[in-house]
Amino acid sequence: MTLLISSFILAIVFCAPPGVVTAETVRRGAARGFVPALFVQFGSLVGDTTWAVIALTGLAFVVQKDIAKGILSLAGIGLMLKLAWDAFRDARHGKELDLTSPARGVNRGDFANGAFLSLGNPLNIVFWTGLGSTVFASISGSPQPVHFAIFFAGFLGGAVLWCFLMAGLIAWGRRFVTPAFFRWVNFSCGIALTLFAVQLGWKFATLL
Numbered sequence: 001m002t003l004l005i006s007s008f009i010l011a012i013v014f015c016a017p018p019g020v021v022t023a024e025t026v027r028r029g030a031a032r033g034f035v036p037a038l039f040v041q042f043g044s045l046v047g048d049t050t051w052a053v054i055a056l057t058g059l060a061f062v063v064q065k066d067i068a069k070g071i072l073s074l075a076g077i078g079l080m081l082k083l084a085w086d087a088f089r090d091a092r093h094g095k096e097l098d099l100t101s102p103a104r105g106v107n108r109g110d111f112a113n114g115a116f117l118s119l120g121n122p123l124n125i126v127f128w129t130g131l132g133s134t135v136f137a138s139i140s141g142s143p144q145p146v147h148f149a150i151f152f153a154g155f156l157g158g159a160v161l162w163c164f165l166m167a168g169l170i171a172w173g174r175r176f177v178t179p180a181f182f183r184w185v186n187f188s189c190g191i192a193l194t195l196f197a198v199q200l201g202w203k204f205a206t207l208l
Contacts, residue, residue, distance in 0.1 A: 010158070047115055047119035090182075091186035
């Protein structure tokens with residue numbers, strides 16, 4: 001249950017900070033409503049899931065070794081703290097969405113464009129490697145296939161929920177999608193990432 005909840009929360013933390021997919025969701029949703037915005041978000045899950053599978057498949061073999069697990073734990077802590085710092089920085093200074101220039105592949109369909117934008121960001125594999133390290137390094141013993149299944153179930157649940165929330169905000173609550181809104185989103189993500197880093201650090205210290 002803890003793994004399911006952790007992966008659910010981390011999926012939202014991954015999807016929520018504003019970026020190119022969010023900008024494209026706002027652009028298309030503002031022009032044509034809920035369904036286009038939702039399809040952009042759904043399309044982005046293709047890329048997110050692809051990079052997650054690539055990163056976590058590698059981790060499935062690496063985390064079997066205690067030394068590697070410890071190294072990945074430290075790497076995961078560092079990455080989570082770096083992402084938390086970036087989130088707090090964006091929350092403080094604000095981060096404007098670029099809605100003026102069309103995204104690459106703008107002539108594609110909504111779903112295809114979301115997938116294209118997400119697949120075109122290889123930095124996702126860095127995030128998933130750190131995220132996977134954070135989650136699986138906290139499991140006592142060697143992670144089993146069931147742990148990966150639970151992780152993906154929680155991730156997809158959190159990501160799909162965010163897809164609907166974001167599309168709904170664009171379609172029916174656009175007045176709330178302001179720089180101040182994204183400041184709070186970034187601040188909340190920063191807190192969540194910090195807590196996960198502290199949790200992993202505590203687990204790592206107790207294992208030592």
